[in-house]
Amino acid sequence: MTQLHAEVIAAQRQYTLRARDQNLGLIAPEAFVRGIRHMGYRSNVEAIAELVDNSIQAYAETVDIVFGYDADGSARKPTHLAVIDNGHGMDPDMIRFAMMWGGTHRENDRGGLGRFGYGLPCATVSMGRCFTIYSKTSGGHLHAVTFELDTVIDGNAGAEREAAIPTPELAELPHFLHDAMRRSYPGGWQSGTVIVIEKLDRLDWSTAAGLRRNLVRQFGVAYHKLLWATRVQVDGEQVRPIDPLFLNPDADLHNLDEDRAIALDPVTVRIEGDERRVGDVVLRYAWLPPSFAAIDKTRDAIGINANDRFPIMKQYHGIIFSRNGRLVDVQSRTPWTIFINNDRYIRIEIEFSAVLDEAFGVTTSKQQVSVSPEMWDRLRGAGLHKAIEHLRAKVKSAKAGRPAREPRTVSVSAPSALPARVTRGLAVPRDVAVSDALRMLLDEIESRASNAKLAVRTEYRELLRGWSERMAATPRDRGKSYREQTNTD
Ligand SMILES: Nc1ncnc2c1ncn2[C@@H]1O[C@H](COP(=O)(O)OP(=O)(O)OP(=O)(O)O)[C@@H](O)[C@H]1O
Ligand SMILES: [Mg+2]
Known part of the structure; x- marks a missing residue:
């Protein structure tokens, strides 16, 4: 045995000695909970989206994301966060399973947004060290269960580890939600679920305003096809749909000015997925006139001359993948071409049925696709490659046909040198x-x-x-x- 091997074997023996008196379940709870916190949501927005997905799938008409603050803390950075819905709710027994990794009543379902039983616990622990699920069904009473990360990580659960999820108990909603509940449900809250996350130690934004702004914008795009059925509000601000192709006349930014996106005909292909199930893929296309993102149409859309469409064009640049109506990923590479900055003016969305998850390589957190070579071939066969070239040609000729720009004037009488x-x-x-x-x-x-x-x-x-x-x-x-x-x- 080499020295290196011996060192590792010694470390392994130490570990097994330490862990011997623990239950040999499939999972080492402490390490699991510590590791799963870093499961890899791109940001808090994607994690909160898991909870919104659940609410939408529970037929909620309203989803409120509410921030809470410590009484003595800064009012700028939230210390707790809640997602409130008025969906069908859960019975107390289901609340326990909802808290559990792998607990789901819809495992491998392809009809909605959830299918793995990971979304709720993964999303919550990715942001904070404590979370509570409150829920009630119509005519039932509000019950709640709390999960304290530190009790598991410190090993305090000890021999009772198997029973780590306590029995749901009758509960009342915490104080910081009272205003939001009164505002959204003046006539009373009949049924629904509230997820409260406390001890928020992994927030990507240092202020509530930053988090709110990003949630409103990204949810506006991610759920633009679903917001007609479910109203989503962040800290009291309503999320308005934003079609990243700018084609939907009812969505925000469509009528921002006289410029309009120009659509190509959408294409639908039926594709057989795993287990011979058949799902649809819809390819939507649009291209944008050169002045689309500019305030002053005679000048380029840079700096302060960029309008509110510009950040959307930039952030959602490439091929937008949408799964069962919800945006999951944007990719700026295909096997045949890479999207460059100018390609922000061509807009492509691939909407696919979750039946085809395997072919699109959908991951457990459903925020990424990894398209199989066969699927790329099918997409190419459906005209994707040609469409990209066609859209590029349209943008190019529109740019070439633009009137020559007037010489740039600077509204300040610029001094020749900086102070x-x-x-x-x-x-x-x-x-x-x-x-x-x-x-x-x-x-x-x-x-x-x-x-x-x-x-x-x-x-x-x-x-x-x-x-x-x-x-x-x-x-x-x-x-x-x-x-x-x-x-x-
Ligand atoms: N807001 C909610 N209203 C009613 N039931 C819910 C709600 N959120 C979660 N549940 C229940 O808890 C279960 C677990 O949710 P979780 O998000 O962990 O898994 P999932 O949605 O089934 O799958 P995925 O991991 O793909 O999100 C769900 O299957 C559902 O039965
Ligand atoms: Mg889910």
Whole structure:
């Protein structure tokens, strides 16, 4: 045995010695719970989406996402979070199974959004260290069960580990939900489920406002086909549908200005999945005129001239995959082509039935596809490859046909050099015009943001948005005094 082998075997023996008096169930509970927290939701938004999926599937007409704060804590960052619905609810026995990894009444079902029995527990522990499921069916009483991560991780469950999920008990909703309940259910709450997550130690956003803004925008896109049946509200703000192809006239951003997306005919193909079950794949296509994302239509959609469509075009860039009506992934690569920045103006959605999950490589968290080579072939056969080329040609010729742009004017009477107060300590040549320097700075921020983690990216975007809003609110002639205001030379 080599030294390296011996070291590992010794470590293994130590571990088995320690673990010997534990039950040899299939799962080591402490390690399992610690590891599953990092199961890999892209962000809190995808985790909360698991709970919204469950509510939608429980036929909820309303889903409220509510934030709560510690009395003595900062009012900016939530310390607890709840998802409230008025769906059919659960009996007390079902509440226990809902809490359990693998507990589901719909295992391998392909008719709705859930099928694995992992969504609820995975999503909740990915954000916090304690969660409670409250639920009641029509005519029943509210029951609840709480799961404390630390009792499992510390091993306090001990020999009773098998009975780690306690019996549901009669309960009342926590205080911080009373306002939201009164607002959404003035006539009373007949049935439904409330998931409360406490000890939020894994929030991607440092403020409730940041989390709310991202939830509203991403849910607007992810659930744009389902929001007609279920109203979703985040911290009191209603989620409005946003069609990432900008084709649906009832969705937000469709009528933002005179520009409209242009559709190609959708194509439907029937495909046989596993166990000879047949499912539909619908390919939807659109292309956008060159000024689609611009406020001032004579100029490019960059910096403060980008309208509210731009972030959607950028974030949902590539092929959008939607499973049973709910967006699961966006991919900017196919076996034949890679989407580049200009391709933001071509819009493609592949809507597939969950019957075809295997062929689309849907993972347990349902936020990713991994399309099999055979499925790519089928999609190509259905015209996807040709459609991409056709859309690209349309965008290109529309761009070529654009009237020549007027020379760019800068509304501030730009001084020839930046003020010393701004440039002190920086290597900025004195003869750079403010407008050029500003453009370069914006490019720099944009490129940093694109390469940063989601939370940092959001911070950058917020900075730019706040700045652009202040600019928009500034009377034009104020620009004249720019030099006097800033030049401390
Ligand atoms: N909001 C809800 N209303 C009613 N029942 C619910 C709700 N949320 C969860 N359940 C019940 O709890 C079970 C477990 O939910 P969970 O999200 O863990 O699994 P799933 O939705 O069945 O599958 P998936 O892992 O694919 O999400 C569900 O099968 C359902 O019976
Ligand atoms: Mg689920």
